[in-house]
Amino acid sequence: MIRKETPDELLERLKYEESINSRGRLKIFFGYAAGVGKTYAMLSAAHDLKKQGIDVVIGYIEPHTREKTMALCEGLEKIATKTVNYHNIKLNEFDLDQALVRHPQVLLVDELAHTNAHGSRHEKRYQDIEELLKAGINVFTTVNVQHLESLNDIIASITGVVVHERIPDRIFDQADQVELVDIEPEELTRRLNEGLIYRKQQADQAITGFFNSANLTSLREIALRRAADRVNKLAEQVNHAGIGYADEHILVCLSPSPSNPKIIRTGSRMASAFKGKLTALFVETSEFPSMTKENRERLRDNIHLASQLGANIETAFGDDVAFQIAEFARNNKVSKIVLGRSNTRTRFGLIRRPFSEQLTAYAPNLDIYIIPDKDTPVLKRKLTYAGSCELNIKNLGFAAAALLLSTLISFIFYEMGFSEANIITIYILGVLITSVVTANQLISALSSILSVVIFNFFFTIPRYTLAAYDSGYPVTFIIMFIAAVITGDLAIRIRKQARQSANTAFQTKILLETSQLLQNAKSAEDIIACTSNQLIKLLEVPVIFYPSDDGHGLKEPSIFALEPMPAANIVSDNEKAVAEWVYENNKRAGKTTNTLGNAQCLYLAVRSDSQVQGVVGLALKEALDTFASNLVLSILSECALALEKDMYNYKREEAAVKARNEKLRADLLRSISHDFRTPLTSISGNASMLMNNCDRLEAAKRNQLLMDIYDDSMWLINLTENLLSVTRIEDGTAHLNMQAEVVDEVILEAMKHINRHASEHQLKVIESDEVLLAKMDSHLIMQVLINLIDNAIKYTPSGSEIIISSNKKGDMIEIKVADNGNGIQDKDKAQLFDMFYTVKKSVADSRRGMGIGLSLCRTIVQAHGGSIMVADNVGHGTIFTILLPSEEVDLHE
Structure with a gap:
């Protein structure tokens, strides 16, 4: 039975496929030893592609003494190598920047496991290739089986040689294509003897050392098996798409021990074999602060190795290490624990239970695997000091x-x-x-x-x-x-x-506090400031925050520090370039990393899913420990979610504004088409009657028709004037000609321009006993009064009384337009001043208004610093009240 994908799984798969389609494809030519023909096969494939019209370019080919291999370089375009000076030695290295600029369809880059010269952008060549793939460039490369990280210990135990140039297994497993280049060990030995791989002296040493028959046979077997394992993994991914880890959960314990890398690699192979989840746990004891620099560096390397092999890094705290491991295993449903054997000698006849027995006592139901290592040094237990030994x-x-x-x-x-x-x-x-x-x-x-x-x-x-x-x-x-x-x-x-518990509690408190503060942040600026200040509180180092410019690079940074500091060093062009690289590649870089490690700060992407919301720079003095690093990443994750939420809110508001504008446009067009039709139809009809029957019409009838045409034209003119006034005031282009005006004079002037149906009503103006001055644009205020009076005429029965009055109320001038008509219902009052809102009732002239008159009145009055309101009149009817700031009369002028 085929399991149906859930919507979330379908969305994740579509996102993954989209990201895959935009990336370049990686093909690895895989062998079991130098000289099997990997580079030759890669160059041959490149020539075949070129014949098909594919743009193929050599990025870097390792110089060989093999004439046939080097001859295949002819006819292919080459990118010039860059020269790097290292300890007065000139080294030729692959030029990543030139390759990105050239951007061919297929790029050949030899020696995937190569370590770049000091000062290069990346420490390892596989990191260069990852950047090429992200840029959409297809890459052909080569690698041998002994360079795979998880197999390093096994191959070292077989050959007696520890290979220092290694790649994470994920690079190999995630390659789009792996071509196994294989020849018989006897054929490889013959090539060595004939000097086709190394010079005579080197070949003799190789045959008696690394390239002896037993080693080559074992390496070939491992390479064949590893290639087959990769095929099996791909098949399982296809057959079990959407299914997570199996029930197996492998736990490896991290320590600064020299044998710990073997434990980590063994755990990685077990997780791969059992198709389970891998977790690496470090238990921090009270002695951790006094750990030597050498042990700290070794522990950091082991944590990095575990991370490279796909382990989830966790930290626990306590002096009883066995108990902490057992508790972690119980709480996280660990099924298997991988430990190293401790070759500890007893002293003074004191017998101490082995660590594995202590762990077994705490977790009797767990499978515990003890990994022997003949090279594990014998550790003599020393008296450890919980405190400082410095005298003061x-x-x-x-x-x-x-x-x-x-x-x-x-x-x-x-x-x-x-x-x-x-x-x-x-x-x-x-x-x-x-x-x-x-x-x-x-x-x-x-x-x-x-x-x-x-x-x-x-x-x-x-x-x-x-x-x-x-x-x-x-x-x-x-x-x-x-x-x-x-x-x-x-x-x-x-x-x-x-002290350790207090420090852990403080750090956890910061994380919880950050979550609460970010929830209360009102803007992106508040989110950035909150995140940066919390990072300063946690790490006590300056923080530089580069916000994202909505997918178009980074904005200018904001610097946060406990004390004012010069910004020249941490916001230089070089530092900005590192931040831009982190933004574009969605990876950490800078100080304490293997990428652009000469920078002054460690730069981390503030990301949610695959979208980068910004970049944070931390001016660290030393590398972060595991717990602090996890806290920083958690804070940045919270920040990314908050920024994403803020962005979505902004876009939602923007969409809402667009929707409102679209509705406004639709309402405007609908209103115009409806309300312009009636007067235009009346004008055209009356004009047609005058043209066709002018001589036969009585003078009174002609005058009536002409008066109707005039009234309809003036209605259209007033409507158009209202529309223009609304748009000018709303977009800020209207210029208010503010002057001190006598209010009663403005009212009387407005009365001269009211509707011709005013004669059917009782209009009365009650002038104030004192001279009232208000600072206003008289033309606009007259338009407000005309609209209010016309509305009163329009929406009240014939014979209704309309009273316009003014008086002083504190430091404001109050103008009232009152009628004794039927009034306005309470449910309509709340929306009365909204654009395009009209009260659903019959009107005297049967002409329905557009609903912009009162909206315009509010806009004009508010632009004057006043307000407008509506209320019921005593008895019945409606009162519209306008409040305008008063202007004092200077009696000394």
Whole structure:
């Protein structure tokens, strides 16, 4: 039965196929040893493509002494190599930038596992090829089986040679095509003997070393099997599309041990074989801050290796490593744990349970695999110090004061007749307090020794000597010393664990706080500032944020720091170029990475899915640890989601505005087509009657027809004037000619331009007792009054009373247009001033308005800094009230 894809799975598959179609395709010519003919086969395939009219270019071919291979380079266009100076040695390297500019259909780049010269954009050539593929360039390349990361340990154990140039297995597995170039080991040996691969002296050394018959046979078998595994993986991906990991979950434990890479590679092979998920866990103990630089670098390399092999990196905290691993395994449904064998020797006859047994005791139901390694160095357990061993005056002073105080209290106890056991307790307490306050292992040990000496000197017989008569005293001294050391060490460890827990809680709090702050952010600028400030709080380093210019590159950066700092170094052209590269390639680069590592900052993409919302630069002094790195990525992920949400909100508002504008346009066209038709039909009809029957019509009838034509024309003119006024004021092109005007004069002037049907109503103007001045554009305010009065005439029955009045109300001038008509229902009042809204009722002249008159009135009044409102008249009817800022009269002019 075929499982039907869910909509989400279908969408993800379409996105993946779209991204694949835009990328270049990678073909790998795969062999088991140098000389099998990989480069020859690649060049032969290139010539075949060229004959078909394909644009094929050589990006880089490793110089060989093999004449037939080099002869195939003829006839193919070559991109010139770039010269890199390294320790006064000139190295010829592949020129990535020139290849991107040339942008052929197919590019040949030899030696996939090559390590680039220092100063190149990428540390590894496979990273160059990934950038070429992203740019849409198809790439042909070559690689041998010993360069695959997961097989490094196996091949090293067979050949005795550790290959340092390696590629992640994902590069090989995700290649679009892998062509296995295979010859018999005997044929390869013959080529070596004939000098077709290396020169005579090199060939002799190779045959007796790496290229002996047993090694070649084993390498060939591994290469054939690895190629077959890749085919099986591709088949499974096709047959089980949309199905995630199986039930198997493999856990490997990270450590700075030299043998840890083998454990990681073994776990990777197991995850691949079981088709399961791979997780790499590092347990950070209280001793982590005192880890040596060498161990830190080795741990960082091991974490990077696990990441390259596809592991999900996790961190746990606690001094009981076995317990933390067991708890993590239980909570995350781990099925198998891969460990290394620890060759630890016991000291002083002390027996310590092996780590695997401790883990088995905590997790008896888990499958635990112990990976032997004959090269694992024997580790002699050392005394580890939970605290610092540096001496300083402050800590020494406190220790001395604690010893002095303990001695004074002991003298008091001694005089009071307390036993020696009580006095011993006082000194142990003093050592405990010293350990807690100083957190210094050396001072704690010195305090323990001095406590024993002082106790012996002052409180054992004979007093004031270091001798002791009682044969049991030496045992007492030893127990006292051990108790003091143990309690001191425990106190230091507890303090370190408390500090570690507080630090972890603080970092987790920052993550939760960031989520809450981003939810409350109102704009993209707020989101960027919030994210940057949280990163500063977490890392205490300057942060540079480059926002995305809506898919068109990066905008100018914003710099955030605890203190003002010069921006020249961290926003230089070189730094901006690194940020642009991160934006375009959606990968981290800069300081502490293998890409553009000479930069001053580490640059990370702020991305959601495959869309980059911006780039963050961190001016780090050293590489981030795993936990801090995960927190930073989580914060940036939250930031990306917030920016994406803000962008979607902006686009949604933009779409809503467009929809409103489209509706406005449709309403306008519909209203114009409807409301212009009636007067135009009337004008054309009356004009036609006058033209055809002018001589036969009575003078009164002709005058009536002419008056109707005039009225309809004036209605159209007023309507057009309203439309023009609305558009001018809304788009800001209208110029308000603001002057101090007498309000009553403006009202009386407006009365001269009202509807001719005014004679059918009782119009009354109530002038104010005082001169009222308002700063206004008199022409526009007259238009407001005309619209209001015409509406009152239009929507009230004949004979209705319409009163226009004005008076001063505080620092505003109040103008009222009141009628005693039928009034307006409450449900219509809320929308009365909206564009194209009309009250559904019959009108006196049977001409339906467009619904822009009152909207225009509000727009004009608000442009004057005033307001307009509607209310019911006393009894019945409607009152429209206009409030305009008053203008004071200067009596001294």
